[in-house]
Amino acid sequence: MFDIRLTTPDLELRHLREADLGSLAAIFPEDVELDPSSTTYDGLDPTRNRRVGVYQTYWRGRAGWRPESWALSFGVFLDGQLVGYQGLEGDDFSTLRTVDSSSFLAGAVRGRGLGKQMRAAVLTLAFGPLGARFAITSAWSDNHASLGVSRAIGYVDNGVTADRRDDVAGEMAHLRLTRERWTASGWPEQVTVTGVEECMAFFGLG
Numbered sequence: 082m083f084d085i086r087l088t089t090p091d092l093e094l095r096h097l098r099e100a101d102l103g104s105l106a107a108i109f110p111e112d113v114e115l116d117p118s119s120t121t122y123d124g125l126d127p128t129r130n131r132r133v134g135v136y137q138t139y140w141r142g143r144a145g146w147r148p149e150s151w152a153l154s155f156g157v158f159l160d161g162q163l164v165g166y167q168g169l170e171g172d173d174f175s176t177l178r179t180v181d182s183s184s185f186l187a188g189a190v191r192g193r194g195l196g197k198q199m200r201a202a203v204l205t206l207a208f209g210p211l212g213a214r215f216a217i218t219s220a221w222s223d224n225h226a227s228l229g230v231s232r233a234i235g236y237v238d239n240g241v242t243a244d245r246r247d248d249v250a251g252e253m254a255h256l257r258l259t260r261e262r263w264t265a266s267g268w269p270e271q272v273t274v275t276g277v278e279e280c281m282a283f284f285g286l287g
């Protein structure tokens with residue numbers, strides 16, 4: 082997966098390496114809410130705990146990789162600088178043909194359409210060479226930027242659930258994008274995907 086390159090009008094995405102993790106942890110935004118199941122260490126301050134989580138999430142994706150259940154971790158580069166993260170996951174993928182995604186951008190570069198471009202980049206990989214049929218995503222109902230990215234690309238509402246948010250129940254919104262809506266969105270023509278052929282076996286598709 083290290084050979085994969087996803088190119089959008091303004092961004093290049095490539096799979097993160099161990100050597101990138103320090104830079105990624107340094108730009109991990111304070112407003113990204115951690116999964117309640119994230120490991121925390123009593124002896125570390127909140128910032129260091131959050132940065133450790135960046136490493137552990139990456140290692141979990143690499144170590145737990147199986148052809149039927151995989152997690153890609155892309156760095157998002159703007160003019161050669163790492164400005165964000167874009168994940169793409171498939172679980173029981175050869176049967177379900179469904180991908181999920183997660184992302185963050187450094188605060189300084191938000192609000193200018195890059196969130197849409199990086200999501201579109203991994204969706205072009207998913208619906209293109211990987212042959213996905215659906216993409217799903219979830220965000221707190223008050224995460225307007227994340228929901229805005231999804232809706233602008235063509236996802237539609239797919240229900241809400243109550244999920245633990247700190248010590249109370251929060252409302253998690255779920256959205257879903259079909260292959261048909263993706264194809265009609267105009268995004269596939271704006272993204273170039275290269276370097277996938279050599280790693281198709283890792284997705285069980287070789």
Ligand SMILES: CC(C)(COP(=O)(O)OP(=O)(O)OC[C@H]1O[C@@H](n2cnc3c(N)ncnc32)[C@H](O)[C@@H]1OP(=O)(O)O)[C@@H](O)C(=O)NCCC(=O)NCCS
Pocket residue numbers: 110112113183184185186187190191192193194195196197198219220221224225226227228229230233
């Ligand atoms: C989610 C995130 C990656 C989006 O990136 P971004 O660059 O801000 O988003 P874009 O500029 O591409 O905007 C995408 C759409 O959302 C809308 N949007 C963005 N921020 C918004 C906000 N705060 N309120 C309402 N709409 C917003 C935009 O108007 C745009 O819609 P449009 O094309 O219909 O106008 C970024 O805000 C972020 O890193 N947030 C913190 C991490 C996070 O919440 N990740 C998702 C966890 S599920």
